[in-house]
Structure formats: C-alpha cells, structure tokens
Amino acid sequence: MTGIFRRPVLLIGLVVTLALVGVALLSLVWTPSLPSKMNIVQRLKPPLGPGALLGTDQFGRDVASMLMVGAWNSLSTSFLAVAIGATVGSAVGVIVAMRRGWLELIVMRGCDIIFAVPPILSAMMLGAFLGSGRFTAIIAIAVFMVPVFARLTLAGAKQIWARDYVTAAVGIGRSKATITLVHILPNISNQIIVQVTIQLGLAILTEAGLSFLGLGMPPPAPTWGRMLADSQTFFGQAPWLAILPGMAIALAVLGLNMLGDGLRDMLDPKTKAA
C-alpha cells in the first residue's frame, strides 16, 4: 500500500469512491433534513442559501439530502446487480473452463445473445410484466453483467488450466472441482475484482438511465436519475436541479472507473487498460 501515493489514478479513484460510499452510508443515519419533507414556501431556492446548502427542488425538498439518499439507492442497486452478475457469470466461466467442448461454444454464443439486448430494453420487457421498480432494474442490469464476467473468467481460467502446476495437480489425481477452487479461482480473482469495480460504474450509469425513464425505484425514494427527469420542467428557473444530480452520477462513475484502472495497474500489470 506504500506505493499508492505514486499511483495518482488509483489514489483519486479510491478517495472519490470511499467518499461516495461514506456519503451513502451516512444517509442511512443522518441527512441535513428529511429528503421527503416538502416545504412549498422554500421551493426552488438556489444552492448556498441558508438551510439548504445545495438548494431546494420544486416541492421545497432539500437537494443535498435527496442526493445523499440517492447515493445509497444508486450504489445499493448497482452493487446488488453487479454482485449477482459477477457471481453467476464467474461461476459459469469457471465451470465452462473446466468442461470446455460444446458447452463452451453454446455458452459463448449465449453471451453474444444476452449482450445484444441492452439492459434498458430488457428492463422495459421485464417491467411490462413484473412492474417497474428496483427488483426489475437489478435483474435487468445483472443479466447484462453475466456475459461480461463469464467471458472474462473463461478466458482467464483457460490460461491457468494450461499452466504446468495445474497439469501437475491433474496428474496427482486432484478433481477438476478442487483444482478450480484451489488453483483457478485464486489466480483469476484479481481480474474479477478489477472488473467488478469497472462494471459498478456501468451499473450506476444504467441505473441512472432506468430511473430517468421511470423504470427504477418508484417515488418518493429519491434517485439521481429521477431527480434529473424531474428537473426538466424547471430548466429556466432552477438549472442546479439538472446539474447537481448529473455531477453526482459522473463523479461516482469517474471514481469507480479510476479505481478499477488503478487496481488493474497494481494487481494485474500485464494487461493494459484498453
């Protein structure tokens, strides 16, 4: 960890991400005021005014508090989606690497197919039946993440399977499942961790998009995406309502992407960033 100050990308990414997680966690116990508390007299107050650091929205709700709770909603949704996608995808990847053959062919084609349906569209399809909401958003994002992790772990695991020590392990009679647990997974875990970080950024972007379209968490739960959607009526009077939530999204994604790149450089120096 001593080298972290010589890695500016990693450092900035780590600081921004930790700050974001801190704000999200803080919102569970404290916000400047109740994010759902309306106060029509104080409506559309610009930022830096008394009592509302980041201004108020069309109902007089405190924007700073809404952004804080929005951070929790956005992060928790994205994290659950990526956790599901990474677990399922990585499991598929290592199992396929173990079996290979026609299974590999089918799974890879399957990945192409899932990848062809953007999460926004699958959220719409699912939303028509399951209703829009957090559950639908999580499933739609998670499904899209599965092929990402399946491809990554399959490629990584195939390389490890070709190593001499794995051949030796096969030679002494270790089962494929044991080898996967003992040799394959620990050796590709760094790649998975890096990818989780980067996909979290993508998940936050997608969640924001879904909320923007009204396919995310239902009101009154504040989400960054819906704050942006609601801001559209007040461009002239209250541009900060459109600027601040977008900055929050961009900052969160930027932090996670930089953290991911920094981690990759540190943990996995052989592969370069695209």
Added chain:
Amino acid sequence: MISILIRRLVSLIVTLIVVSLLIFTVMNLLPGDPAAIMLGTSATPETLAALRTQMGLDEPLIVRYLAWLSGVLQGDLGQSYTYGVPVAGLIVERLAVTLPLALMAVVMSVAIAVPLGVAAARRHNGLFDYIAGAFSYVSIAVPAFWVGLLLIIAFSTKLGWMPAGGFPGWNAGFWAGLAALFMPAIALALPQAGVLTRVARSAVLDVMGEEFVRTARAKGLSDKAAVWRHALPNALIPVVTMIGLQFTFLIAGAVLVENVFNLPGLGRLALQALSQRDIIVMQDVVLFFSALVIVMNFLVDLAYLVIDPRLRVAT
C-alpha cells in the same frame, strides 16, 4: 474466404433465431396475461376473451412463436394495439430518426476521438496526453442523457440558439432535420468519444513501435506523415472493433437521449409501448434493436476480413 463467410452467416442466422426465441419467451412466459395487461383492470371478460382470440393467445406457445417468426420474415410484424397500424410501418417511420441520430453520433465520436487519440499518442506522456486522458475519463463517466440536459440548458434555455427538442420531420427539409438531431447527436457522441480516444491512442502507440513505421521514417517521411499515413490505418482495426462493441451502448444511449430531446425515434416508441402496454410493439422493437446489434457485430467481423487479409485464412 467464402467458407468463412458462409460459416459466419450461418452463425448469424442461428443467433438471430435464438434471440427471437428468447425475446418471445420472456414476453410470453412471464407471469401475467398479455391481453389482460394491455386492457388494464377495467376490462370485461368478453373484451378480454375477444382480444385473446385476436392476439392468438389461445393457441399453443410454439404455434404463436412460429406465426410471429414467419410474419417477421415476411416483413409483417403484427398490428400495434394502441396505434392500430402495422408495427413494421411504425418502426420504419421511427427509424428515420434513430438511424441518422446514431450515425451522426458515430461520425462525431470518430471525428473527436481519432485526432485526439493520435495527438495523445504522438505526445506520449506529455501534457497533451494527460489532457486527452482526462477528457476520456470524464466523458466516459458522464451519462449521455445528462449531457443532453446540459446542452438544452446552455444552448436552448439560456442562449436560445438551438431548439430544445422535438423533430420537424424530414419533410421540413434536410437541414432542419439535421439541426434538430445535432445536439442529441453530440450528447450521444461524447461518451463514445471518450472510449474511442483511449482505444485510438493505445492502438497508435502499439503500431508506432512497429518496424514499418520506423522504415517510413527512415525513408524520410515526417513524423506527422508516418503517423497519419502508416500508423493510423493500421491502428484503425481496434477502433472499428470498439465502435462495434459499443453499439449496444449507443442504442441504450439513444433510447435515453430521444426521451430528453422528445425525438420520435425507436427508443421513444419502445417506452411509449411500455407505458401503453402494447406488448407486440415492444416485442418487435426489442427484436429489431437486438438484431441491429447482432448484425452490426457481424459487419465488424466482415470489416476485419476486408481490413486484415491475414484473418481470411485463420479459423
């Protein structure tokens, strides 16, 4: 070459069929009766039964799938429940907005990314390289639809230079149509440009170490000419690949940006179909988008074969 082409084509067709099956299954196997969903809670049992018959919901699933598929193959995508017109016509009409929008965004993103990436590679680890790096970090992180909102605030609400949204239709004139798509295309292009800048930069860096670039310099070409004439054409393969890979995200971005700018494109059609529970339209639009992504990837594969003759023998 021909055998590779045939194999890819077969794989394309199989993929398309499986995608259609998948979409059909999701739309028809999920809990909930499509007819009941479309009619809402106030429907009488008689209207429900009539719609079920009209939609063919009494038939077995496989019969319905085959009927849908054979219709799709003949260009008959079914009838929209809310608009009362053939879905194929709706899609073609909306495509006249979405397709130019996506194309403009791709052209813009390449026009931004390639010069930026090349310049960054030529000044490797210099100040400009860092600026380009910062640009790609930031532009990848900003949501396209937020860029759209900011553009509207700046150029429509404050300055009043551009229309805040809407589409006059191509009948209003080519330039009027293009003007309406200009800001949406920038919003859509910016995140793409960030990704492409990175790819272009690292591709040019890779190629610049190659011997043919050194040869070009040795024979007296200027640094600039060596990069633009010899390094860049070879660095374009990863850029083209990335454009293909990013196509899914371009479409997802288009759905959002169309909603920001009130453009009557395919993305808005899908969202309207969702809010009106027009299942058939949704099913067709999702199939169309997915097919677009798959065909796009297929074309990128073909583009490789054209760009790089070495690939024509492999696999």
